[in-house]
Amino acid sequence: MRVFGRLAATIWKLCSLGATSSDPDQLRLSKAILTLTALIIAFLAIFWGLLYVLIGYPLSGAIPLSYAGISFVSILIFFISKRFVFFRFSQLLLILLLPFLLMWSLGGFANGSVVMVWAFFTPLAAMIFGDRVQMTRWLFAFIALTLLSGLIDPYLQPLAKPMSEGFNTVFFVMNMGVGFVSIYLVLMSFVTDRETSHRLAIEAKNVAETAQVKLQEANRQLQANEARIRELMLTDPLTGVANRRHLEERLRELIANLNRYGNSLTMVMADIDHFKMINDNFGHDIGDHVIKSFAKAMQDTIRDVDFIARIGGEEFLLLLPETDISEAGALVDRIRTVFAKLDIPGANQAVTASFGIAQAKKGETGHECMKRADLALYDSKEHGRNRVSFSD
DSSP states (O other): OHHHHHHHHHHHHHHGGGOOTTSOHHHHHHHHHHHHHHHHHHHHHHHHHHHHHHTTOHHHHHHHHHHHHHHHHHHHHHHHHOOHHHHHHHHHHHHHHHHHHHHHHTTTHHHHGGGGGGGGHHHHHHHHHSOHHHHHHHHHHHHHHHHHHHHHHHHHGGGOOOOOHHHHHHHHHHHHHHHHHHHHHHHHHHHHHHHHHHHHHHHHHHHHHHHHHHHHHHHHHHHHHHHHHHHHHHBOTTTSSBOHHHHHHHHHHHHHHHHHHOOOEEEEEEEETTHHHHHHHHOHHHHHHHHHHHHHHHHHHSOTTOEEEEOSSSEEEEEEETOOHHHHHHHHHHHHHHHHTOOOTTOOSOOOEEEEEEEOOTTSOHHHHHHHHHHHHHHHHHTTSSSEEEOO
């Protein structure tokens, strides 16, 4: 078995001498298979040629022997030049002409019609190693030579040397049997190759579609992760409202709308009263709960278009677009009242908040307006807390 395996590997290596390093796998395989087929037919031609010579047909024997020599030379030229198109054409031409020349040398259809089965390998080989166009061309060539044979057959019959009945039967069985079995194997190989290629193409398509789905899912997950990361970057982790970074973005946008289109904007600075004392008396956990309760009270009261951000420990800023200062005052007073009535678990005292309101002016920066709101908040703190004060 090892000897047979080494011999097979050596033959395949020999058949691959016409391939180049740049050839794709399919082309490399086609070159090797056609070379192997040409070698097999050449050796069979030697066998048939010698057989014809032994039974008394030297001219007919010389034709397959000459074919074998020409085929070997064609293979050698292919190994040197690597020109597969020329090699394929030369081999198909030899396979087509050999049966017809042999038939004509035997006297036409009388003795040699059975060898014509080998000529039909030409369009089949063109289909396997070429394409439909080439197959059609070689099929027309086969038909043309068949018609020519019919025209010259009356002139060849008188020259025919009849074979004995035994030899005729043997040659018929050998040619028809081996020929049709070979055609069957070629067709089965072609169909199997196409079915395999089709299956591999479907599998490749399925793999590509699966990869595309996974890529789309990965992109969606990436976008979701990016959105989540951005949300974390712009959100205060304790209260869930916007942080100072997010506030800066929103503030620039609203100030730009104010300066360009004259849209009104009111800012509210809010601060929990006596928050340090709450932390000192009840602990930071209670203090965090107070901050979250204050943020929720504001979120539950403001509109969807309004914006709230935590800018310090217990300090918040409200941005109220399309809201004048009197409307803002009414809204903030509702927030103040709701928060003062909340029962904070763990804090046995009333918790209140103070507010400062400023309406943005065209031409001033967002931070200038914030500073005026902060001064109004300071005014609320100075005048008793738990109240709303207005800038100016």
